[in-house]
Amino acid sequence: xxxxxxxxxKKEPVKQEEKKSVYLTKQLNLWYGDNHALKNIDLDIKENxxxxxxxxxxxxxxxxxxxxxxxxxxxxxxxxxxxxxxxxRNIFDKDYGVEELRTRVGMVFQKPNPFPKSIYDNIAYxxxxxxxxxxxxxxxxxxxxxxxAAIWEEVKDRLDENAYxxxxxxxxxxxxxxxxxxxxxxxxxxxxxxxxxxxxxLKIEELVQELKKDYSIIIVTHNMQQAARISDKxxxxxxGEVIEYDDTDTIFSNPSDKRTEDYISGRFx
Amino acid sequence: MSVREKFDYELNSAQEQLILLSNMAxxxxxxxxxxxxxxxxxxxxxxxxxDKEINQLEEEINDRVILLIAKQSPVATDLRRLVVxxxxxxxxERVGDYAVNIAKETIRIGKEELLSTIVEIKQxxxxxxxxxxxxxxxxxxxxxxxxxxxxxxxxxxxxxxxEVINKLMLSGAQNxxxxxxxxxxxxxxxxxxxxxxxxxxxxxxxFYLVRGQHYDMNK
Numbered sequence: 431x432x433x434x435x436x437x438x439x440k441k442e443p444v445k446q447e448e449k450k451s452v453y454l455t456k457q458l459n460l461w462y463g464d465n466h467a468l469k470n471i472d473l474d475i476k477e478n479x480x481x482x483x484x485x486x487x488x489x490x491x492x493x494x495x496x497x498x499x500x501x502x503x504x505x506x507x508x509x510x511x512x513x514x515x516x517x518x519r520n521i522f523d524k525d526y527g528v529e530e531l532r533t534r535v536g537m538v539f540q541k542p543n544p545f546p547k548s549i550y551d552n553i554a555y556x557x558x559x560x561x562x563x564x565x566x567x568x569x570x571x572x573x574x575x576x577x578x579a580a581i582w583e584e585v586k587d588r589l590d591e592n593a594y595x596x597x598x599x600x601x602x603x604x605x606x607x608x609x610x611x612x613x614x615x616x617x618x619x620x621x622x623x624x625x626x627x628x629x630x631x632l633k634i635e636e637l638v639q640e641l642k643k644d645y646s647i648i649i650v651t652h653n654m655q656q657a658a659r660i661s662d663k664x665x666x667x668x669x670g671e672v673i674e675y676d677d678t679d680t681i682f683s684n685p686s687d688k689r690t691e692d693y694i695s696g697r698f699x
Numbered sequence: 700m701s702v703r704e705k706f707d708y709e710l711n712s713a714q715e716q717l718i719l720l721s722n723m724a725x726x727x728x729x730x731x732x733x734x735x736x737x738x739x740x741x742x743x744x745x746x747x748x749x750d751k752e753i754n755q756l757e758e759e760i761n762d763r764v765i766l767l768i769a770k771q772s773p774v775a776t777d778l779r780r781l782v783v784x785x786x787x788x789x790x791x792e793r794v795g796d797y798a799v800n801i802a803k804e805t806i807r808i809g810k811e812e813l814l815s816t817i818v819e820i821k822q823x824x825x826x827x828x829x830x831x832x833x834x835x836x837x838x839x840x841x842x843x844x845x846x847x848x849x850x851x852x853x854x855x856x857x858x859x860x861x862e863v864i865n866k867l868m869l870s871g872a873q874n875x876x877x878x879x880x881x882x883x884x885x886x887x888x889x890x891x892x893x894x895x896x897x898x899x900x901x902x903x904x905x906f907y908l909v910r911g912q913h914y915d916m917n918k
Binding site: 654655658682683684685691694695696697 | 702703706772773774775776777778779911912
């Protein structure tokens, strides 16, 4: 009956196989003039995963995501140091063309921003710029992209209508389809559902789950439950620093930094 | 009151209810064992009657926690605390049920002369009661060291349980007319041993609450 009690054993979690990095950020610093907006960022973002970036307003999360396709350089006072390796190549290298990068990295913004053109022309815009003129090929791309963005069934009979005639949620999926049309490798999403109603939000969230099979997705979101629902990894930004970066399951069940816990539990921010 | 303050208030209320439930369950267990030792049928009946309140309180705690989870989408420590509250409430409710079972055995034994094993049964109860009381203190103070010590006491309960069962089996040969009481007392021992196991479960839950990881103390 007597049992010998040894030291208490902790149950170890099962380890998973490592995926390849799509973006490897090393000691990235960014200044807007004198404002040090990103401080020593180290992040290893894996392919075919959804990586969520969370944090309070002004923490640098949008700046970071806009740095990944060098859109942040549109701000004249921006200075950067450090490296961002996209598929092992530093995107800040002088011979790295920004167009080349943006062909591989699509972006979807907070507010749907379709062009004031027909649904068809919105999707065909990118491929046409890249020199595709064959109508049959364009038709295929448009259908494939709209299907990929889970909006084909809703718009297939009205491709000639102006994209502005669609609802906000539909417009956002058109923007996702437009990003898919150039067959990117990565899709950046900057609060893609913050202007949408719950049903449209759910559709986009389901879409993100589908898309990660073929793309790597990096999403900035203010909605913590959304990050918890759809992402594989979560990075918590605060005052321009990455406070914690881990599996989403860990971040939302047992974060290691008190500041992360306080933020996700709604104690500040 | 801010949204966060309201959440904290509800969380604290649920925890206070849990402590109340725990005290009620431990008191019921003590009262049941005392009723058995003094062969007090009325006290045993009171234990059975009192269990309704324990069950009701457990349901109230469950409802409160489920509502909080549904409305506030808690995460991290908040979420673990709520889940742990539900589980500990379930452990304590079970201890209340064991008190009822002991009370029923007391009624079955009635006024028949008690075997001397009641002494060891009271010792077992003392250990189980200590474990349950201390684990609740550890829970309130979030003291994992204390929780670990409590889990270690369980070895003593298990050892005593083995001894008492052996003694009861031997006394069966000497007292063939008391086979029925021997069986009933063996059950009582089992309920006490199980109550101590629930204290160990709660200690494990405390580790999970504080550290976010699972520990096995029931080895």
